């Protein structure tokens with residue numbers, strides 16, 4: 479059974495339709511990335527999955543007792559507030575030193591326990607948010623533009639950490655990102671959202687889909703290939719070559735264009 483399943487889900491904000499007839503499921507251990515232009519409903523989609531928003535039509539089902547870890551798009555911390563990482567991880571629920579340290583290590587931030595939150599770099603801050611999401615030992619980890627503001631090497635390192643987490647913890651990962659060239663290489667499946675699911679499939683397939691190209695142009699595919707090439711050299715667990723790309727085959731394998 480899927481961890482979360484959306485069937486015919488539509489969502490309105492006030493009277494405005496934001497999501498229309500969305501069908502989606504994520505299984506254990508999968509990494510799924512949502513891409514889409516600004517205002518296309520990505521955050522609304524994630525908030526519906528978490529249960530923070532109710533669909534106006536359709537149904538959301540979750541595996542019983544599902545544990546979800548959520549890394550938000552932004553988190554503002556009052557710069558005048560003295561708050562170190564250890565105390566931050568105990569908000570709102572107190573956690574042990576051992577649990578806090580373990581979560582930080584899983585997030586690649588094992589040295590940050592005593593640091594002030596407001597003194598962290600952008601990349602360190604995101605890793606602490608990730609550690610906080612890991613405290614519940616999630617079966618599904620959800621990240622909303624988690625690398626906003628990081629430079630490209632910082633983003634690439636962050637997403638490699640995500641892949642490592644999937645290997646170590648076996649959790650499924652659902653993330654939103656604009657950084658297609660970095661994120662797509664780490665994803666099993668990419669969904670292109672623009673109020674509805676325009677197209678979905680393996681990263682290379684979506685990158686060549688007409689619906690995707692209409693929204694994002696054609697420029698990202700070269701960057702994707704470049705990233706994948708570099709990525710393979712630094713990680714010998716992946717296959718060491720790129721697969722020849724045939725747009726016609728790719729399009730044939732896409733599901734659900736509307």
Ligand SMILES: Nc1ncnc2c1ncn2[C@@H]1O[C@H](COP(=O)(O)OP(=O)(O)OP(=O)(O)O)[C@@H](O)[C@H]1O
Nearest residue numbers: 491492494496514515516517518519520521522523
């Ligand atoms: N709480 C709200 N009340 C009213 N309208 C909202 C609310 N939240 C979002 N919207 C509207 O719903 C639409 C989709 O917003 P959403 O934040 O889901 O898009 P997004 O794809 O995540 O955007 P971005 O890439 O800019 O973060 C937008 O038009 C937005 O203005």
